[in-house]
Amino acid sequence: MDNTKEKNDNYKDDLLLRMGLNDNKAGMEGLDKEKINKIIMEATKGSRFYGNELKKEKQVNQRIENIMQQKAQITSQQLRKAQLQVDRFAMELEQSRDLNNTIVHIDMDAFYAAVEMRDNPELKDKPIAVGSSSMLTTSNYHARRFGVRAAMPGFIAKRLCPQLIIVPPNFDKYRAVSKEVKEILADYDPNFMAMSLDEAYLNITKHLQERKNWPEDKRKYFIKTGNSLENDKPGKEVNKLSEHERSISPLLFEDSPPDLQPPGNTSQVNSEEQNNSQILQNSVVFGTSAEEVVKEIRFRIEQKTTLTASAGIAPNTMLAKVCSDKNKPNGQYQILPNRQAVMDFIKDLPIRKVSGIGKVTEKMLKALGIITCTELYQQRALLSLLFSETSWHYFLRISMGLGSTHLTRDGDRKSMSVERTFSEISKAEEQYSLCQELCSELAQDLQKEGLKGRTVTIKLKNVNFEVKTRASTVSSVVSTAEEIFAIAKELLRTEINADFPHPLKLRLMGVRLSSFPNEEDKKHQQQSIVGFLQAGNQTLSATGCMEKTDKDQFLKPVEISDKKSFFDKKRSERKWSHQDTFKCETMNRKGIQTSQSFQVLKKKMGENLETSENSDNNQIFTCPVCFREQGSINLEAFNKHVDTCLDGPSMNEIFPCLRASSTEVNKKENVHHSFSLCKNQDYETHQNNTEVTSADCVKLVETTGNPSKTESIDALTNKHSKEECSSLPNTSFNIEHCHQNSSCIVSLENEDAGSLRRQEPLQPYSHDVITGQALICPVCNLEQKTSDLTQFNVHVDICLNKGIIQELKKDKVNPVNQPKESTKSTGNSGRVQKTVTKPKRSGLMYSASKKIKPNNPRHTLDIFFK
DNA sequence: GCGGATCAC
DNA sequence: TATGGTGATCCGC
Numbered sequence: 001m002d003n004t005k006e007k008n009d010n011y012k013d014d015l016l017l018r019m020g021l022n023d024n025k026a027g028m029e030g031l032d033k034e035k036i037n038k039i040i041m042e043a044t045k046g047s048r049f050y051g052n053e054l055k056k057e058k059q060v061n062q063r064i065e066n067i068m069q070q071k072a073q074i075t076s077q078q079l080r081k082a083q084l085q086v087d088r089f090a091m092e093l094e095q096s097r098d099l100n101n102t103i104v105h106i107d108m109d110a111f112y113a114a115v116e117m118r119d120n121p122e123l124k125d126k127p128i129a130v131g132s133s134s135m136l137t138t139s140n141y142h143a144r145r146f147g148v149r150a151a152m153p154g155f156i157a158k159r160l161c162p163q164l165i166i167v168p169p170n171f172d173k174y175r176a177v178s179k180e181v182k183e184i185l186a187d188y189d190p191n192f193m194a195m196s197l198d199e200a201y202l203n204i205t206k207h208l209q210e211r212k213n214w215p216e217d218k219r220k221y222f223i224k225t226g227n228s229l230e231n232d233k234p235g236k237e238v239n240k241l242s243e244h245e246r247s248i249s250p251l252l253f254e255d256s257p258p259d260l261q262p263p264g265n266t267s268q269v270n271s272e273e274q275n276n277s278q279i280l281q282n283s284v285v286f287g288t289s290a291e292e293v294v295k296e297i298r299f300r301i302e303q304k305t306t307l308t309a310s311a312g313i314a315p316n317t318m319l320a321k322v323c324s325d326k327n328k329p330n331g332q333y334q335i336l337p338n339r340q341a342v343m344d345f346i347k348d349l350p351i352r353k354v355s356g357i358g359k360v361t362e363k364m365l366k367a368l369g370i371i372t373c374t375e376l377y378q379q380r381a382l383l384s385l386l387f388s389e390t391s392w393h394y395f396l397r398i399s400m401g402l403g404s405t406h407l408t409r410d411g412d413r414k415s416m417s418v419e420r421t422f423s424e425i426s427k428a429e430e431q432y433s434l435c436q437e438l439c440s441e442l443a444q445d446l447q448k449e450g451l452k453g454r455t456v457t458i459k460l461k462n463v464n465f466e467v468k469t470r471a472s473t474v475s476s477v478v479s480t481a482e483e484i485f486a487i488a489k490e491l492l493r494t495e496i497n498a499d500f501p502h503p504l505k506l507r508l509m510g511v512r513l514s515s516f517p518n519e520e521d522k523k524h525q526q527q528s529i530v531g532f533l534q535a536g537n538q539t540l541s542a543t544g545c546m547e548k549t550d551k552d553q554f555l556k557p558v559e560i561s562d563k564k565s566f567f568d569k570k571r572s573e574r575k576w577s578h579q580d581t582f583k584c585e586t587m588n589r590k591g592i593q594t595s596q597s598f599q600v601l602k603k604k605m606g607e608n609l610e611t612s613e614n615s616d617n618n619q620i621f622t623c624p625v626c627f628r629e630q631g632s633i634n635l636e637a638f639n640k641h642v643d644t645c646l647d648g649p650s651m652n653e654i655f656p657c658l659r660a661s662s663t664e665v666n667k668k669e670n671v672h673h674s675f676s677l678c679k680n681q682d683y684e685t686h687q688n689n690t691e692v693t694s695a696d697c698v699k700l701v702e703t704t705g706n707p708s709k710t711e712s713i714d715a716l717t718n719k720h721s722k723e724e725c726s727s728l729p730n731t732s733f734n735i736e737h738c739h740q741n742s743s744c745i746v747s748l749e750n751e752d753a754g755s756l757r758r759q760e761p762l763q764p765y766s767h768d769v770i771t772g773q774a775l776i777c778p779v780c781n782l783e784q785k786t787s788d789l790t791q792f793n794v795h796v797d798i799c800l801n802k803g804i805i806q807e808l809k810k811d812k813v814n815p816v817n818q819p820k821e822s823t824k825s826t827g828n829s830g831r832v833q834k835t836v837t838k839p840k841r842s843g844l845m846y847s848a849s850k851k852i853k854p855n856n857p858r859h860t861l862d863i864f865f866k
Numbered sequence: 867g868c869g870g871a872t873c874a875c
Numbered sequence: 876t877a878t879g880g881t882g883a884t885c886c887g888c
Contacts, residue, residue, distance in 0.1 A: 049878050059871090135879045137875090150875090153878040196875050358873050390885070419880060455867080465878085471868055510880085515867090868888080875881090 030145025036160060040147070043156045052465035060360055064367045067386055071368070074385055083381035086396065090380065093400055098315070099337040101405040102290045104202040105312040105320035106185065106297065109329035111198035113140040114307045115177055116167045128165040129157055134421075137169060141329065174198075177305055184300045188293065193407040201317055203407050204293055211288050219286045219296070223279075224303055294332050315342065318403025321355050342401040346373045354398050373399050412516070416451060417459075418442045419510025424463050426503040428496050435492050436485050438511040443481035451516055452477035456487040459510035460495060467508075470495060473515060484513060 031039075044050045108114065112130040117123045117140060127143035129136040133154035146161035154166050178197040185192045189202040211219070277286040277295060286296040294311045301309050312323025313334035319342065326333040335345050350371055352362045368386075370376050376383075377399035384392040397403065418441045425431055435458070446452070456478070457471040470491040478484055488511050496504055 044878085047878080053878095056871095131879090134877055137879085151879085155877050199875075356873070360872060388886070413882080414884095415882065417881060421879060423876090457868090467870085469869060473867060508879090512882090870886090872885085873883085 031147055031160060033147075036147035039159050040156060043159055048464050060363060064364055067364060068367065070386055071382065074382070078385065079381055082384050086380045086384045086392075089393070090396060090400065093397060093402060097339065097400075097402060098405045099339065099342075101203055101205045101315055102208055102337065103314055103317050103320040103405070103407075104188075104204055104290075104294055104297070105314075105317070105324040106181075106200050106202065106301075107310050107312075107324045107328070108181065108198035108301075109308045109310055110138055110140050111177075111307070112138040112169060112174055113143075113167075115174055116170070118306050119173070120167075123165060123167070126165055127161050127163060128167055129154065130167050130169050132168065133158070133166065136166070171197075177307065180304050181301055181309070184297060184304065188297060189407075191407060191409070193410070201320065201407050202297075204290065207293065208288070208290060211293065214288065216285055219288070219292075220283055221286070221296070221299060221303070222283045225282070291332070291334050294334075298330075298332065314403075316401075316403030316405050317407070318354060318398065319345065319401060320403075322349065322353050325353065346399070346401040349373045351376055351398065356394065357398070373401070412518070413449070413451070414516065415453075415512050415514035416442065416445055416449070417457075417510055417512030418445065419459055419508060421461075421508045422506075424505055424507060425509075426505045428503065431492060431496065431504065431506060431509065432489060434509055435488050435511065436481070438509060439485040439488055440481040442511050442513060443479065443484060446479050446513060451513070452479035453513040454478070454515035454517070455513065456484055456491070457512040457514065458488050458491045458495075459508070459512065460492075460504065460506055461508035463505045463507045465507070468495075477517060478513070484511065 113128055116128060116130060125142065127140065127146060127148065129139040129143050129148055131137045131154055136148070136150055136152050136154050136157055138150050139148040139152075139157070143157070143161060143164055146157075146164070148157040148161050148164060157164055157166070174197050178194075182192075182194060182200070185200055185202055188204050188207045192200050192202040194200045277284050277292060277299075284299065286292045286299070290313050294313055298309050298311060301307065308330035310324050310328040310330060311332040312320040312326065313332065314320040314323050315335065315337045319335050322345075323333040323335060335341050351357045351365060351373060354373075357365075365371075365376070368379060368382065370379055376395055380392070380396050380399065383395050386392075387395070418438050420434075420438065422434075425434065454475070454477050455471055455473040457469050459467065459469045461467045472487050472491055474487065478487065
């Protein structure tokens with residue numbers, strides 16, 4: 001999408017910059033620059049969004065200040081030394097300069113908007129944008145004259161241009177068109193790299209070689225007439241042919257300025273007779289040069305889709321990308337493959353034009369007097385002292401006009417996420433419900449690609465637009481909605497608790513899964529399953545198994561000698577006396593088998609059985625359910641045992657208070673919970689069913705001795721968002737009550753009653769947690785108010801992984817809503833960067849290299865979620 | 867490994 | 876009334 005990243009030299013206001021409005025593109029037909037800025041400011045000032053923008057700007061300014069301080073401390077001797085070092089590296093780079101590839105960057109013009117205009121003639125000649133009242137993704141060139149740009153909220157765009165037509169996006173359609181384009185691109189480079197639906201890089205070096213010998217008719221294309229272009233689109237102009245001639249003819253000859261074509265160049269220059277395309281009646285013949293190839297590509301794209309594209313041709317990706325922007329829309333530009341042509345092009349190029357140099361980088365470099373690539377090169381020694389190695393290497397390459405000369409294939413995906421913005425949600429129950437929904441969505445997406453990962457990250461943005469993320473990595477992969485939610489929920493809970501009694505006022509929530517195992521990891525994990533099950537292994541695993549030696553720990557916390565304060569206090573608060581009598585409730589879909597951990601375990605064992613051909617190799621297993629050694633049996637037999645254990649009464653042996661007979665309970669307390677975020681038809685029926693739960697909860701809370709503070713179950717379940725309209729799948733589960741004695745409750749009484757409610761019992765978000773039943777984590781000694789083994793195991797896993805210090809820090813020492821000191825100084829990086837920044841994605845950070853020790857002025861970060 | 871930031875599209 | 880979603884990377888802890 002062009003113009004999503006507006007690059008401007010002159011900026012005073014970050015916001016306006018973001019909107020891309022302080023340029024001079026607003027022409028006579030639209031609004032002038034000042035008027036546009038005024039309207040935007042009026043619409044923005046005073047908003048929470050703007051407040052956050054100001055805050056971010058301050059932080060950037062602080063970083064700039066730090067850098068300037070560091071700069072002031074640099075001695076001329078340091079600078080000289082750096083200069084020598086940098087120049088040595090620059091020489092190496094120069095020697096590696098490769099001009100032998102021809103890279104093309106293709107960029108469809110105002111793609112989404114163009115598709116919509118193509119398919120709806122009424123939109124022609126009108127200012128339109130694709131998106132919604134809250135966000136636009138593209139605008140057409142007509143709308144841009146009014147200052148309407150991508151990444152601008154629609155309601156502001158409407159103020160700029162009241163006649164603006166906002167079309168909702170139609171991604172299926174864009175994908176289809178994109179596919180058509182890609183089919184063409186593949187003819188020139190089967191390994192082309194698509195960056196998005198409307199952008200791609202091609203390496204046409206090979207194609208050019210082959211093309212040299214192509215006969216003319218292989219480079220000849222027929223211009224479709226208006227009629228054949230009609231396809232299924234009636235209502236198009238009849239004189240399509242002449243229109244095409246108008247649009248094609250000038251383009252074919254006037255793209256690159258003449259000064260780009262050095263005199264005497266015979267290979268690439270438009271030598272009219274040989275190279276240039278010739279329009280003969282209804283056909284056109286393209287030449288064999290790179291420029292001709294790209295014209296051919298664009299011609300074919302337009303013939304096939306009725307949409308125009310812009311293109312850049314250069315010896316590397318970085319330059320090609322900049323070039324494609326040069327003659328947009330519907331144009332192309334080439335940098336010839338010789339060093340002088342590259343340097344001429346680079347000379348006055350604003351660094352902001354380069355992919356990877358964003359708003360912040362631009363601002364920081366500008367503070368150092370760097371705006372163009374020439375200046376970037378001149379300051380290379382200074383930059384090597386002020387920035388990380390990754391950064392200054394990247395800067396140096398840019399300033400020399402270097403970039404990737406080959407298109408690397410997309411590597412494996414590293415994360416997958418879902419996130420959603422909504423109108424304010426402050427109630428914890430709704431937040432949990434939302435989280436669960438996101439987890440379900442994510443799980444579905446993961447399943448499509450067969451992915452499993454070990455790190456779950458939640459993302460929260462409050463109504464003040466402040467963002468934070470919280471992550472947890474477990475020891476074995478997860479992928480189902482339940483598994484992910486079990487982890488995400490804990491992360492969310494920590495954040496909610498940290499701010500209590502203030503609610504989190506959220507406007508966005510996201511869930512991400514990462515740490516996908518590579519092939520080796522997978523193998524290793526598989527192999528470890530059997531070994532893990534054998535006696536003597538003291539590993540606790542996220543798969544939910546604790547072998548025998550840990551059973552005692554599970555039932556009776558070990559003393560953790562060196563971890564004090566918080567946990568010690570907690571421990572003394574929670575009398576161990578209730579250990580043997582803690583109550584257990586299980587709520588399952590089908591009896592007890594929903595314990596995901598066991599399912600996962602069994603599955604993995606099954607896989608192992610198939611792959612490791614050890615069926616006749618009997619081993620000693622310890623059942624993860626009953627913790628009994630199963631003697632020398634094979635896996636199959638062991639599986640059966642585990643199954644029996646899961647179905648049978650053996651759970652009672654671990655959880656004496658647990659009654660495993662689920663069928664009886666089913667009849668009595670089969671509860672359907674749908675925590676839909678919007679009203680739906682099912683709601684009424686569900687309400688009836690929740691009455692049972694309601695009673696249960698009230699009972700529990702009564703036991704805690706503070707029923708008056710209890711929120712009614714109706715209030716808790718009757719949640720709906722104004723925006724969201726998808727409902728959770730109905731979750732049916734059984735509740736089995738133990739007639740517990742009060743030992744557990746005694747400990748609960750120590751808790752703040754509000755906190756108790758907050759933490760578990762009344763939250764209708766989970767199918768498996770209703771009451772405040774406690775399992776004791778053998779690591780941190782804290783009771784876990786869940787009766788679901790998966791969740792419990794997840795907690796244990798987190799505990800094991802992070803260590804108690806981490807857990808402690810997270811819970812108490814460094815709560816997010818307290819001011820925290822942060823050295824955002826950019827000094828003291830001691831890291832040695834091994835990798836060279838890929839041109840594809842950059843995202844640089846700016847740390848001073850270790851050579852300069854700055855003052856490290858500390859500053860207090862703003863309080864989050866306050 | 868975590869969390870904040872930056873960047874692209 | 877009202878300022879997105881997905882993925883990647885880097886840096887300092």
